[in-house]
Amino acid sequence: xxxxxxxxxxxGIAHTYMAAEQLAKAARKLGFHIKxxxxxxxxxxxxxxxxxxxxxxxxxxxxxxxxxxAERFDRIRTVRVSVPDAIKDPEGVLxxxxxxxxxxxxxxxxxxxxxxxxx
Amino acid sequence: xxxxxxxxxxxxxxxxxxxPHKAMxxxxxxxxxxxxxxxxxxxxxxxxxxxxxxxxxxxxxHVVGFPRLEIxxxxxxxxxxxxxxxxxxxxxxxxxxLFAPPHCWNRPTWRRPVRVLSVLFGHKHLGFSLVTSxxxxxxxxxxEKSSIAQQLGGAMFRITEALGDxxxxxxxxxxxxxxxxxLLYLVRWSLEHPPLVKRRSAVQRFELISVYLQSxxxxxxxxxxxxxxxxxxxxxxxxxxxxxxHMKFNEYLTHVRTDRAKFLLRNYPMRIDEISxxxxxxxxxxxxxxxxxxxxxxxxxxxxxxxxxxxRDPARGMPPVNGH
Numbered sequence: 001x002x003x004x005x006x007x008x009x010x011x012g013i014a015h016t017y018m019a020a021e022q023l024a025k026a027a028r029k030l031g032f033h034i035k036x037x038x039x040x041x042x043x044x045x046x047x048x049x050x051x052x053x054x055x056x057x058x059x060x061x062x063x064x065x066x067x068x069x070a071e072r073f074d075r076i077r078t079v080r081v082s083v084p085d086a087i088k089d090p091e092g093v094l095x096x097x098x099x100x101x102x103x104x105x106x107x108x109x110x111x112x113x114x115x116x117x118x119x
Numbered sequence: 120x121x122x123x124x125x126x127x128x129x130x131x132x133x134x135x136x137x138x139p140h141k142a143m144x145x146x147x148x149x150x151x152x153x154x155x156x157x158x159x160x161x162x163x164x165x166x167x168x169x170x171x172x173x174x175x176x177x178x179x180x181h182v183v184g185f186p187r188l189e190i191x192x193x194x195x196x197x198x199x200x201x202x203x204x205x206x207x208x209x210x211x212x213x214x215x216x217l218f219a220p221p222h223c224w225n226r227p228t229w230r231r232p233v234r235v236l237s238v239l240f241g242h243k244h245l246g247f248s249l250v251t252s253x254x255x256x257x258x259x260x261x262x263e264k265s266s267i268a269q270q271l272g273g274a275m276f277r278i279t280e281a282l283g284d285x286x287x288x289x290x291x292x293x294x295x296x297x298x299x300x301x302l303l304y305l306v307r308w309s310l311e312h313p314p315l316v317k318r319r320s321a322v323q324r325f326e327l328i329s330v331y332l333q334s335x336x337x338x339x340x341x342x343x344x345x346x347x348x349x350x351x352x353x354x355x356x357x358x359x360x361x362x363x364x365h366m367k368f369n370e371y372l373t374h375v376r377t378d379r380a381k382f383l384l385r386n387y388p389m390r391i392d393e394i395s396x397x398x399x400x401x402x403x404x405x406x407x408x409x410x411x412x413x414x415x416x417x418x419x420x421x422x423x424x425x426x427x428x429x430x431r432d433p434a435r436g437m438p439p440v441n442g443h
Contacts, residue, residue, distance in 0.1 A: 011262045012248050013237045014181035021184070041239050041246030043266035049347050084179055 001032050003097055004048050004076075005060035008039035008067055009083040016040035019062050019086035026090035032097075039068055048072065058097045062086035146265035147310060150247045153192050153236050154307045158300070164190075164216040167295040168209060169223075169286050171201035176224035186240045186279040188302065189217040189225075194233035194254075200225035204288055216299055220283030230254060238306055240279050243320075245269040245309060267309060268320045275305045324349065325363035328356070329371070336375045337399050342368055376400070377413045384422045391418050 005023050009015035020036040027034035037048045050072065053059060059078045061067060062085070079096050086093055143151070157163050176182055177199065189196065189211075196211040201224060208228075211217050219225055227235075232254035239246035244266045253259025269275075278298055285294055328349060332340065345368075346356040360368040376398045383394045392403040400406035410418050 010260060011237070011250050012246065012264045013187065013239065013250075014183050015179070017183045017185075018181075041237065041248035041262075041264045041266060042241045042244035043246065043264075045241075045243065047350060049350075051347060087179065 001058075001098060002056045003027065003032050003034045003058055003060060003094070004053055004056040005034060005036040005062060006039060006048070006067055006073075007036060007083060007086060008063040008065050010065050012040035012042075015083045015087060019083045019090075020046075022087050022090040023060065023062070023093065026094055030091060030094055032094055039063075044068060060086070060093060060097065062093070144265060146249070146263050147247070147267070149249060149263065150236065150265060151307065151310050153190070153249065154303060154310070156192070157190060158303060158307065160214065162296070164214060164296050164299055166215050166292070167299050168198075168200070168202055168211055168215065168217045169282065169292075169295060170217065170219040170225045171204060171286060172220070172223040173204065174201045174206055176201075177226060180224040180226040181219070182222060182224045183239075184221050185242065186221055186283070187219045188238040188240070188299065188306075189219070190236045190238070190303075191215065192234045192236055194252075195231040196233045196235050197228045197231050198225045199228060218282050218295070218299060220279070220286055223283075223286070229260065240276065241269070243268065245306065269309060275302065275309070278302045278305070321359060322363055324351075325359050328359070332372055332375055336372065336379060337397060339401075340372060340399065373409060373413060377410055380406070380410060380418065381414070381421065384418055385425050394418065 005020070007016045007019040007023070009019070016038050017040055020038045023036050024034060026032075035048060035052060036046060038045045053072055053076055056076065059073045059076050061070075061073065061078050061080045062083050063080075064083050079093065081093050081096075172182075180199070181187070191211050191213050193213055196217070197208065198211060198217065199206065199208050200217075200219075201207075202209060210231075217225060229252045232252065234249070234251045237246075237248045237250065239248070246266045247264065249263040251261050278301055282295065282298055282302075284290075285298075328345060331345065331348070342353050342356055346353040349356070351359070357368055360366065360371060366374065380394055380398045383389055383397060387394075389397070391407070395401075395403040395406035398406065400409070407417060410421075414421060416424070
């Protein structure tokens with residue numbers, strides 16, 4: 001399973017980077033393919049491209065603040081968690097990616113016709 | 120025409136030094152002001168709290184793989200941390216500093232009003248976070264972040280390593296403040312000269328991409344794919360080649376491929392379509408057209424010319440070692 005993630009904490013000093021490391025470590029353990037962008041005091045690092053986001057099954061948004069360039073995730077299923085959650089239970093967060101099949105409400109459901117959606 | 124100062128071959132000498140604040144963001148200017156204020160104090164810092172990594176950190180302590188310097192500017196920066204081998208609660212006031220080598224821990228309590236500047240010494244960037252906390256848990260905290268490109272290595276990183284080495288429990292604490300002051304002088308210098316630092320990193324990136332093309336020319340290479348590989352935009356990649364190199368991205372790739380083709384033509388009796396494939400061209404006719412445009416002769420003519428000249432002068436016909 002291919003996953004992209006963004007981490008961002010209020011001060012950008014440490015938790016942003018710790019969450020990124022924990023998610024990457026847990027992904028290796030569980031056999032997920034992951035790329036994690038950090039939005040900390042060092043700016044946007046390991047920035048996700050549109051292609052990478054399009055190719056991923058889900059985006060983890062681990063953030064306690066407003067994300068930069070959040071519109072990139074308008075068209076992909078997202079799992080939103082707090083930064084401390086990603087640090088303390090990264091495997092749980094990844095497990096949610098695999099289980100949580102609820103579609104993004106912003107996206108038209110592929111099996112729903114226009115009439116059904118407008119109803 | 121737009122001028123990209125960060126990538127020009129020769130910076131307008133002196134101009135950058137005379138107007139260091141010209142293109143500086145408000146965030147960066149405030150960081151610089153804070154650093155100036157600290158360095159104006161003659162014996163700053165009067166002491167340095169050095170974090171350790173022997174004890175297990177409490178949950179959500181700050182532990183990262185790069186060094187950090189924290190400078191209280193006002194109020195009381197209360198921290199739990201491992202200091203001199205013990206877990207302690209300390210209050211760090213303006214005039215003092217906290218330094219955390221990689222993988223060492225501290226945990227700000229944010230229980231008291233404080234304004235603190237954190238400097239992050241990352242592999243690619245120097246990061247700054249100016250945090251103001253009202254001292255209550257109910258979200259009374261603002262942080263202003265900014266960063267500049269910075270290459271790993273150099274005096275700045277050796278000082279952070281030296282500070283880590285002094286964390287052995289045997290070194291005199293008096294050795295710390297001078298190093299931290301020097302470190303802050305270097306940080307200030309980097310803030311005041313970011314275009315020069317950035318230019319250097321652009322040149323290094325250009326060199327990395329050139330080496331990448333030289334070893335991947337056999338594969339299908341596109342500008343978009345190479346840009347993605349290096350985490351930059353396709354337009355940025357083109358700009359990098361226009362300003363750092365002597366030719367455009369596509370011209371450079373063609374140069375690498377036809378150079379390799381010449382080497383194969385000179386030294387191996389391979390068929391033209393095999394050589395074409397070996398050099399990353401799936402379409403032999405297209406390869407021949409490109410080759411002809413670049414070398415002003417067809418691959419077959421090139422091979423014959425080399426063979427004839429080596430027959431006349433055997434020494435010149437020896438296969439060159441590097442393929443040129």
